[in-house]
Amino acid sequence: MLKDLLDAKKCFKLVCGAGNEDAMEVERLVTIYSKAGCNFFDVCAKPEIVDAAKRGLANAGIAEDRYLCVSVGIDGDPHITKAVIDQEKCVKCGKCKLVCPHDAIIELDKYKVKKARCIGCGLCLKNCPKGAIYTESQLMDYDQMLPKLVDKGLDCIEFHAISDDEFDVDKKWEQIQEHFGGMLCISLDRSGLGDKKLLSRVERMLKGREPYSTIIQADGVAMSGNNDEYGTTLQAVATAQLFQNSKLPLYIMMSGGTNTKSTELAKLCGVRPHCLAVGSYARKIVKDYLIMDDILTNEVKMAEAVAIAKTLIDISLENMKDD
Ligand code: SF4
Ligand code: SF4
Known part of the structure; x- marks a missing residue:
């Protein structure tokens, strides 16, 4: 179960892109990363993109411990x-x-x-x-779209709660919970709200939820992970630290500017996330393979792409292990 992976701090999430509606690319990304050992996949909230991700999982041929999540946004995200x-x-x-x-x-x-x-x-x-x-x-009608997505058999829904409008946040959070009883994820960063408001918003959103039925995606700088430097990942570590210190009953997932340095830097700072989510950087390192017409059938090229992805996953998970 996803929860077991989070408890064991063995969770690596590939972010295919909340706005990435390119079904062919999503299928290829999921194929490569699933073969490489990635166990959690975050895709755009469209039924056809969930189908593409499922094809990717089937291509990789590994059915166990592979979990799917869709990201839903709000005005301002x-x-x-x-x-x-x-x-x-x-x-x-x-x-x-x-x-x-x-x-x-x-x-x-x-x-x-x-x-x-x-x-x-x-x-x-x-x-x-x-x-x-x-x-x-690109706003969606939650009541219309969520049932179609839930019918696909999701393991998690991630809510991008980046908005100043508390009323809208609460309303959409309620709608999500009405439609889906499984693991939820709240994606937030420190930039717009400030630490105090950020924590009080999350605390409020957790009311009525079972302990550890929610992940906080502690975002650094969204979509900034185009290079592999410590500085790029600094904010993600700082946001994760804020939630770790809060002791709220949440799983902590670092994201936003994440790369191969993220969990190493987190470890140095005493931050122990349950999951690392990587988007821009993970997509960039296999970019050349994603555009190959025969990538799904070319065993040599697929093995090369998988090896590149595996290095990122292995380094990340190694640093997440408890001492
Ligand atoms: S630079 Fe970013 S925002 Fe502009 S078209 Fe490309 S993906 Fe879209
Ligand atoms: S960057 Fe140049 S090509 Fe692109 S929209 Fe602006 S003016 Fe046009």
Whole structure:
């Protein structure tokens, strides 16, 4: 069970991207990472993407100890935003395409964002010299979508509770609990709320829930893990430390800027998470393999990709072991 993995601190979560609607990529990612030993998979809250992840698990051929989670967002959550290019302002300089870490910008007669691939990281916005890019939130109707997702047989639902609107947070949290009785995860970082408000929000959300039926995804800087440095992962460790010190009855999962240094740095700081979640960095290190047409049938290339993913997982889990 997922709970057993968390208790044993043997849980590694691959974040395929809450906004990643590219079914082919998700299937390939899940295949590679499941073969490499990853046991927890976080995908976009769309039934067809859950199906893609399930195909990935079937491809890998390992049925035991593999768990699926979907991430649902709220207004204000960057993970569910999509970039849009204002053609009136665009001067076709190509800078956005160069910086996009997810190859979501294509150049035809004009620059366009492929919505299914946009993960809302915001890098293109920061680098556009003409301010020609804006974002749109992709909000979903919880009561309509959650039953369809739950029917797929999920192991966890992750709620991105990044919003100033406490009323909206509470309402959506209630809706999630009405539709799903299993393990829930709350994803939050320190940037918007500050430590005090963050802890009191989580404390309030835990009311009425069984102890250790909830994971806190202690986020550092969301979607920032494009390199493998200690500095990138620092905030994730600090957020995890905050929750560890709070002694709230939660499983702690570090995320947001995580990489091969995350659990090592956590250990040095006396932080002992139950799970490590890696997104941007995990996707980046196998990026070349994800675009190979024959990756699912090419045993040599698949073995190479699996070996790369396995190094990340093994280093991470080794540092999570209790002394
Ligand atoms: S960076 Fe801005 S101006 Fe340049 S191609 Fe992209 S949208 Fe157009
Ligand atoms: S840079 Fe980020 S926000 Fe912009 S198109 Fe690419 S994935 Fe989307």
